[in-house]
Amino acid sequence: MLMDLAISSEFEMRYRGLLEYYGKDFIAYKKEKPSDKIRNEFLRVISKYMTHYLEDDCPPSWKQCQQPFWEDLIYSFYPDHIKISPEEKDVDTFLYELKKFVRWLDKRVGTSWYKAVEQYTLEAFPDLKICERIINRLTLNDFPRIHHKDWNLEQDLDRFEENFNQCTERADGIFKVTTIIGNTVVVSEMNSNCTYYIKGLPTELIMPGIKMNGTIGKKSGEVAWGWYLTTSIYPPRGRKLDYPFSIMHEALTTLDGVHFSKK
Numbered sequence: 001m002l003m004d005l006a007i008s009s010e011f012e013m014r015y016r017g018l019l020e021y022y023g024k025d026f027i028a029y030k031k032e033k034p035s036d037k038i039r040n041e042f043l044r045v046i047s048k049y050m051t052h053y054l055e056d057d058c059p060p061s062w063k064q065c066q067q068p069f070w071e072d073l074i075y076s077f078y079p080d081h082i083k084i085s086p087e088e089k090d091v092d093t094f095l096y097e098l099k100k101f102v103r104w105l106d107k108r109v110g111t112s113w114y115k116a117v118e119q120y121t122l123e124a125f126p127d128l129k130i131c132e133r134i135i136n137r138l139t140l141n142d143f144p145r146i147h148h149k150d151w152n153l154e155q156d157l158d159r160f161e162e163n164f165n166q167c168t169e170r171a172d173g174i175f176k177v178t179t180i181i182g183n184t185v186v187v188s189e190m191n192s193n194c195t196y197y198i199k200g201l202p203t204e205l206i207m208p209g210i211k212m213n214g215t216i217g218k219k220s221g222e223v224a225w226g227w228y229l230t231t232s233i234y235p236p237r238g239r240k241l242d243y244p245f246s247i248m249h250e251a252l253t254t255l256d257g258v259h260f261s262k263k
Contacts, residue, residue, distance in 0.1 A: 007031065011043035014051040021061060022050050029104060042097040049077045062111050070117055074098075074124045075238045082132050082232075084139050086147050091128045095121040127235035130205060134212075137202050138230040164228050167217030171196070171225075174239055177210045184224060187212065199224040209236030 004018055007027050017023030026043050033039050050058050053072075059065045074095075083090040102117045142160060145151045164170075175187035175196065185201045188194070190211070198216060206212075211234040216225045232239075 007034075008047075010034075011040050011047055013043070013047040017047055017051050020050070020058070022058070023047075025062075025105065025108065028108070029101060038093060038097060042094065042101065045078065045081045045094070046073070046098075046101070048081075049073050053077050062105060062109050062113070065113070067116070067120075070113070070120050071237070074120055074128075075235055079128070079131055079234045079238055080232045082128075082135055084136055084146060088129075088132055088136055091125065091132045095125060095128070124235065124237075127237070130207070131210070131233040131235055131238075134202060134205050134210070135230055135233045137205065138227065138233075142229065160229070164215075164217055166219050167226075167228070168220045169218040169225075170215065171217075172215040174211050174213045174234075175216070177206055177208050177212065179208055180206065197224045198227055201227055210234070211236070211238055213239070 001018065004023075004027050005015075007030055008018060008023065011026070011030060013023060013026060017026065026047055030039065030043055059069060078094060082094075099114070099118055099121060103114050106112055106114050139146060143151070143153075143156045145156070171189065171194070173189040173191055175189050175198075177185055178188050178195075179186045180203050183199060183203055185198045185203060185206055187196050187198060189196065196216060212227075212230070213232040213234065214227065215229040215231075217228050218225045
């Protein structure tokens with residue numbers, strides 16, 4: 001148990017996973033390549049999906065992980081963990097690692113999910129790549145020196161806060177893109193159904209149906225809203241509900257741990 005605890009802590013799995021079927025398989029998969037950073041990051045994401053996102057609603061066995069389980073992982077949970085990088089290859093890596101893990105799982109526990117998951121990844125890839133490009137573009141706009149070794153996160157946050165504090169109106173949530181008019185993106189906040197007209201977004205990348213999780217604001221005298229902070233970007237088949245806590249708080253407290261991967 002202590003050895004499993006030490007191994008699982010390397011990919012940040014919650015303690016509850018040690019007593020579940022999936023935890024044992026994650027640990028066994030990790031032990032095959034203990035120093036593989038890519039495998040470790042994949043296990044960090046999928047273990048959080050099982051222990052945090054699904055929690056008590058997790059299927060009782062791998063054989064019970066039907067289509068909605070895999071689609072929710074790919075379309076709704078993984079976008080929260082897309083890493084910001086100059087190469088923009090995180091989607092490629094995650095989907096490849098997912099297929100490798102499922103192939104390994106089929107051999108280990110006798111499931112037969114590989115062909116289905118392979119099809120899901122093929123279908124999801126184009127939309128997830130668009131999400132990756134959007135979140136990289138928006139993050140680079142907000143934090144232009146993020147990929148520099150001397151990047152100062154605190155300094156950028158101070159600058160952001162100073163600019164954002166000038167807004168007299170603010171809103172956060174998950175905004176579904178409904179249409180694009182010239183350089184204006186029209187969105188509907190998914191919980192309140194309020195409509196907002198936002199300028200300054202990369203309209204050449206954004207398409208109707210995309211869901212944008214973040215914070216918007218409007219300064220005195222301005223007609224259109226501005227996009228101020230990005231938490232996640234989801235494909236049309238992604239998230240359907242908002243988070244039960246402040247998105248602004250979640251974004252500001254995880255900037256250096258969720259999407260950002262400093263070198």
